[in-house]
Amino acid sequence: MKTTERFPYPVLSAFSDDIENSTFESTVIYQTDKKDYRFTYTITLHNSTIIQLLKEHRAVLALHFECGRTFFREKYKIEDITWSDCITISGTIVIPWSRICGKTEISAFIYADDVIENYHPEGLHPDYQQTTFTMRPGEILATSGPVILDVYSDYEPIQKPDSIIVFKLDKERETGEIHINLNSDKIEVSLPKNMFDKYEALRTDKQKEGIITSLLGIPVLMEGLRFIKETVDENLSENRRYRWFRSLEKKLLEMGINIKNEENTFEAAQRVFENPYMRAADDFEKMDRL
Amino acid sequence: MKLKVFKQESLEQLKRDASKQIDLYQRTTPWLNEYFRGGAYYCETQINLPDNLSLLTEGEPSDTDKENSKRIYEAFRGRINPVQAAEERLWTYLCHETFWDYMIWRWPPKKEGTIISRYFFDGESSRALSRNGISRLWWFAHLTYDESRNDPYELTNILLYSQDIQHNLLERNFGRNRTILHTVLDFLRVHPEIKGKEQYVKIVKTLNRLGGVRLLDALGPERIKEYIESKILNR
Structure with missing residues (x-):
């Protein structure tokens, strides 16, 4: 899912320097088994304010899948997180073959799940000075991607x-x-x-x-x-x-x-x-x- | 009857030739056998469809979409999945053979553009699915079917109340999210006074604006509904 690159609030992302000395990156690969696609993700987050908000369940980490060919658009919350200063989360999301096919966009998001008052994340660009923000549910704290994969279940090896x-x-x-x-x-x-x-x-x-x-x-x-x-x-x-x-x-x-x-x-x-x-x-x- | 689908190479050939074969599209009976000169242009699947499956071909054409959508969805229910329902070979065969009568009545094939978008898939995206003359009927019902309602097709009826509704909702990316789509349709059900192209466009713009700064998919139906109400009903 493509998002705007000009948010009215600071977003941790590769396309913006709103938040410095921080990281939010994701990689996704997929394999197929007999009836499902297995998407294996690795997400790295380095920002103490956002990690704290996730810990307190005031923010949510999710992977968002969109397949234009089959009207598929779903988000998958990622909850099983081992906490530290810099977190790396790996896991697998299983989606049946019957749901998606072809070009599939996968984006990682961290969004506010609650009203977050006085948001002033660690590493906020000096231009913001002491400005604080009120983040409302659904507003994006960090985004990465999209990773675009062409998924097909019917790989045929070339024998001859x-x-x-x-x-x-x-x-x-x-x-x-x-x-x-x-x-x-x-x-x-x-x-x-x-x-x-x-x-x-x-x-x-x-x-x-x-x-x-x-x-x-x-x-x-x-x-x-x-x-x-x-x-x-x-x-x-x-x-x-x-x-x-x-x-x-x-x-x-x-x-x-x-x-x-x-x-x-x-x-x-x-x-x-x-x-x-x-x-x-x-x-x-x-x-x-x- | 067994469901048939085009062979890929036959579909490609037919699509390639479409612009040169406008005359064939003016006929009142199917012509594939003649076009392929008796060659094997289709495959028979193991999927059985009711023998008596037919579509309405009387009245105001767009008014028949509700009933025809239910008929197609019921006939295919439990027999195909969304990936199969995104197969051009399937729907294009039905357009050219099984439902030819319906197709030339609902989508008179007078222009090349109509033939490509309504009798084939024009492109790879979900927009092609909501344009093809037969696949659109299945997808309208599939995206709106809600077993938890007394009438599971209640939202299908709302979607097809006006072509402007389905056009505005299904040709936007947020329309792919079931929660968002159902919430908007339910809003229109509760507020029948909200109607007309301008109003539908206003709802779409409202959601686009909201989606510009928030992840719409992260908002539950209640929050989406509240937001639409505040902007459309000025509450």
Whole structure:
């Protein structure tokens, strides 16, 4: 949830110097199990006035979740806190798969739960001098985030090219070039009729699988990699709705490949498909022996 | 009948072609079989819908939203969850096939903009859900259904009393919070004299102003109600 950055009272946040020598930071990551997302958070708070207000239950620490795709907007109070001068709180919030999907914004807040008179937090910027504030319920003492996560339950590992690429017949064309469509759950490769018939015959021949991967799979995968590479941050959530995009992104992460830094996608494509040209050469050798 | 959904690639193709196929949208009967030339463009799910499920197609179109919203929600109740109900493949199929009669009556597909926003999802956000011709009916009821009331659809009726109410509340982020949404609708139920677009916009502005300095989600229904009353009724 985006908040204004100009509050009529001091707020401990990364975007303001209202309160100095203090910290309110949060990180959130998620994992999936059989039916839930498990959001693991770590929140660090360093400000004695706000910690005292939390201790006295006059303020509340909460994580706020908002998923624009499913009308989901909930706050989760965090109450199990071990107190010290600088507190670090970790925990897990469980949300069922059935409630959220895609872009999810998570923000941490500390807000007044009661009327707080004479609020003058530790580290208040000298410009405020001796000014005190009356904080009313719901008014924000500290905010962090939002952390934006693209959450999906259906991660499919890439076993072989077929898992992210689908070859299909283009009924409109008898001849011509191969067309590619990246705006779908699988990368769609449309072949004109004369080519599709031949491709289907080759594809069913196990001995030629490696050759087909090199011939068609690699250039298609390069297009996919280029698409990921050129996706700017503000379009990431939109593109992650495509299953192939998520699967390939995850595969790259697992392989330690940062596609943004790759000079060319050709080499990355070979690594993703695990040395396809050597396998193709092996297939040719086997065919020669027959 | 078994609920059917589009295959993703078929949906993408149909959506891509929509602007070139305005003629098809002028037909009075569904045309998907012809368009996909008998290809397998849908999948059948394990979800059963009542065979006699139909929607009202007579009277003032917007007046039918209340009843049609209940019919769709009852038919799907317990059968789909919110994530499934955010699936474009599901609602778009229903728009183009199962409820074609209703769609061309309620949302005459004369312009490309209407076709994209009412027969498909225009974008990824919740706004697309409250615009699509059939998904909106499910979501209106889902967001307002309240089992604790004598009539669980009491707030659905308030939401759909005027298109301005649902438009103003559901296309704002705070409308995603059930407590806030129900509190505003209950306020309108108690104060039927508060009506008209100007009044609804005033309520939304009031909440936006409050949300600018406070975390609305942290306020209980009583505090939100008090605030609205003080600003709208000048109490």
